[in-house]
Amino acid sequence: MDLKDKLVSSFMAFENTVDVNHPVHEVRSEAIKNFETLGFPSKKMESWKYTSLKSILKPQLSVFPKKETSLDYKDVKQYFIHEIESYKIVFVDGVYSSHLSETSHEGLDVCLMSAALSKPKYRLLIENYFNKIAVKDGLTSLNTAFSKEGAFINIPRGVVVEKPIQILHFTTGVESSLLTQPRNLVVVGENAHVQIIERHQSLTDNPTFTNCVTEIFANKRGIVDYYKIQNDRDEASLIDNTYISQQRNSHVSVHTFSLGGKLTRNNLQFFQKGEYLDSTLKGVTITDKKQHVDHSTLVHHAQPNCESHQDYKGIYADKSTGVFNGQIIVEKEAQKTNGFQQSNNILLDDTATINAKPQLEIFADDVRCSHGCTIGQLDDEALLYLRSRGIPKKEATALLMFGFANNVLESVKIPQLKQRITKLIASKLGVNLGFDL
Amino acid sequence: MAGNTETDMLKIKNLHASVEGKEILKGINLEVNPGEVHAIMGPNGSGKSTLASVIAGNEDFEVTDGTIELEGEELNELAPEERAHQGVFLSFQYPVEIPGVTVTNFMKTAINETRKARGLEEMPANEMLKKIREKSELLEIDRKFLSRSLNEGFSGGEKKRNEIFQMAMMEPKLAILDETDSGLDIDALKVVANGVNRLKTPQNATIVITHYQRLLDYIVPDHVHVLLNGKIVKSGGKELALELEEKGYDWIKQEAAV
Structure with missing residues (x-):
């Protein structure tokens, strides 16, 4: 049985572990059908032309952890930004770890998706936001079908969260063939402000595969600064799907630091739904060995007077490969859009590869969109000067x-x-x- | 080890160097003692900058014959950073712009890497700051300038002043100033020259490479050498520079041809 069939048939067993009467379950059932139809992406698809999942889609992958593993804080402290006060939502092999976490319900909700899905007081929020902007492609549908756990962050109107929130997903490798699928939801109210740091960390040399989906909603004048640290081990692979919906005057930035891991694909998509807002996408990628890092970004300008700023820097050594696929769509209504995209790349070896593809689709006539893509080597003269x-x-x-x-x-x-x-x-x-x- | 280690700072013997198979230096002999200032003059294309680059270890040039010794130690096989650790400093004719690296971070790294290579501890942060302050004052460099990206958007004069600031920080045994006067107005020239003069000690030496005599009004050389077609064809005292200013290079060319 191939992995797709195996996952589809696991869904029935999965249904025994969740509340099938909750409205979300209908969403899950839809999603598994969708996944059954679409399957995993292949290189035949334009948006996956440069990234093949073949090497990580192993049939022995399972969505159920066989046993729970607990970790001591001292063993994983290095993966936290422990120098600062913060809220922490920590998962080990997809299961919530209460003793490593520091959650809150005081004036805001920093807690779990499982809690949000089970408690009646969150039902309206879930109905309004859950799976509302996630794109219904194969991988996201797979995540949606098995969505059960992850971070749930709800910042009410006007709340400026003083401490950053850290989301950590550990994979221990006791279960060497585990497919983890965290599902995060972040809802930021009007005038609210939050900073989030997210990290996926494998603790094993066994192959691991994470297919994560995060939906972020920034309401009017909301501010969200989201940081992703991708510094995983050599055998860890990550598909990170992040979907962001912004309302009028909001500011959302996502920084992605991709340093480690075997295969990393970032699907980062911004949907602008109000005027006078801005979206920022920045990244630093440094790879070696046979690493593969793919940044596929989309900024969808659908309203007038909005901005977007993209700035990605990549340095590739050895036989590593980078992909930058930056799509900007400016709808006919989105006049006075200011869209900026920059992708600068350095290849340190002849054997390293970068595929860079800016993709601008502009239907409005009064816009400023600029994009620049450079691929080069380190400057020998500069090197001599420093030496x-x-x-x-x-x-x-x-x-x-x-x-x-x-x-x-x-x-x-x-x-x-x-x-x-x-x-x-x-x-x-x-x-x-x-x-x- | 060859050379008179008692007195020689720099000793260059029969130096030949080429780039892409084309010979540029065709047998240079030069001795520089501690406490001395030497000027190397010559028309464009005579090999002045090549000589500076070869001493500093630019790997674009191939040394095909001869030796370069600093205090009796041969430099030929050393990497540029190792020559810096030995005390060689080159003020670049065209300092390179390095975006994203501030002057301060650059200097901290340069000083601490050099100390590390010499088996010393890193310089304590307060000492570093004090030194940066002192030396930037010497070169009349604004504090704000130090947090800017190295040479990025600097004017020609700022770049050259920054080179001498780096020299002041590194405290080299042998400083080579490659066309430091080019692109400087008279006020900037005076600041730079004053900086160089103030850094002079009986223990260090300076080689000033220049096309014009102007800089030598302010940095007075003990010896002047004329470089022509890859060879030193004439050496003399500071009056030789004045003679060149007055008469140009043609008479030297004729003299050399005889």
């Missing part, structure tokens, strides 16, 4: 890379997070630079 000041080649190379990525790093608004990412990058590059950016 002639006593900086060894490896450190000089790293310094140039930091300089290259700096535009994105400096827009991280949480200083401790910026520091951590700087350290992760330095460690990826094998250097110890004596300064903080």
Whole structure:
């Protein structure tokens, strides 16, 4: 039996573990049918032309953890931004870990999708938001069908959340063939403000596969800053589907730092639903060995007077591959749109590959859209300049890379997070630079 | 080890260097002692900048013959960073713009990597800040300038002042100033020259490479050498620079041809 058939037939067993009378279950049933029809994406599809899932879609993958594993905080502390006060929502093999978490219901909800799906007081929120902007492709449908657990964040109108919220998904590998499918929902009320840091972390050398879906809703004048740290182990693969809906005057930014992992595909899609709002998409990607990182972004400008800013920096070494597929759609109504897209890439070796494809579809006539894509090598003259000041080649190379990525790093608004990412990058590059950016 | 380690700072013997198979330096001999300032002059294309690049270790040039020694130690096989660790500093004719790396972070890294190579601890942060402040004042560099990306959007004069600021920070044994006067107005020239003069000690040496005599009014050389077609064809005192200013290079060319 292939993986698709196996997953479809697992759905019946899955139904025994959830409340089938909840309205969401209808959504799940629809979704499994959809997945059955669509299946997994293949390279024949235009949007998956450069990314093949073949190597990670193993038939032995299972959606049910065989046993629960618990972790000690001291063993996983390094994966938290522990230098700051924060809320924490932590999962181990897809199961909520209460002792690692710090949730809240005081003036806001920082809790679990399972709670949101079971408690009557959240029913209206779920009806209004759950699966309302997630695109109904094969992978997202698969996630929706098995959606049960993940982070649920509800920030009421006017609440400025003082502490960032960290979402951590650990995979332990006790279950080596587990497919985890977290489902996160973030609802940010009018004038509310929240910062979220999300990380998927495998703790095993066994292959792991995560197919995550996050829906984010920013209401009028809401502000959301979302940071994704992708620094997973060599055998960990991640499909990260993030769908964002924005209302008038809201500001949403998503930063994605892709340093580790075997195969990472980011489907990041913004849907603009009001005027005078802006969407920011930034990323730093540094890969080596046989890593593959794919950023497929979409900004859908559907209303007038909105902005979008995309800035992705990629550095590829060894036999690694990068993909940047940036789609901007400007609808006929979306006059005075200001859309900016930049993708700069450095190939360190002849064997590394980048596929970059800006895709602008503009139906309005009074817009400003600019896009720039560069692919190059490190500047030898710059390298010589730094070396002639006593900086060894490896450190000089790293310094140039930091300089290259700096535009994105400096827009991280949480200083401790910026520091951590700087350290992760330095460690990826094998250097110890004596300064903080 | 060859060379007179008692007195020689730099000793270049029969240096030949080529780029892409074309020979540019055709047998340079030069000795520079501690405390001295040497000027190397010559028309465009005579090999002045190549000489500077070869001493600093630019790998685009191939040394085909001869040796370069600093305090009796041969530099030929050393990487550019290793030469910097030994105390060689090149002020670039065209300093490179490095976006995203601030002047301060660049200097911190350069100083600490050099200290590391010399087996020293990193410089304490407060000491580093103090030094940066002192040296930037010497070059009349605004504090705001230090948090800008290295050379990015700097004017020609700012770039050159920044080079000398780096020299002040690195405290080299041998500084080579490659056309440091080009692109400078007279005020900036005075600031740069004053900086170079203030950094002079009996223990270090300076090589000033220039096309014009103007800079030498402010940085007075002990020796002047004329480079022509890859060779030093004439050496003399500071008056040689004045003679060149007055008469141009043609008479030297004729003299050399004889």
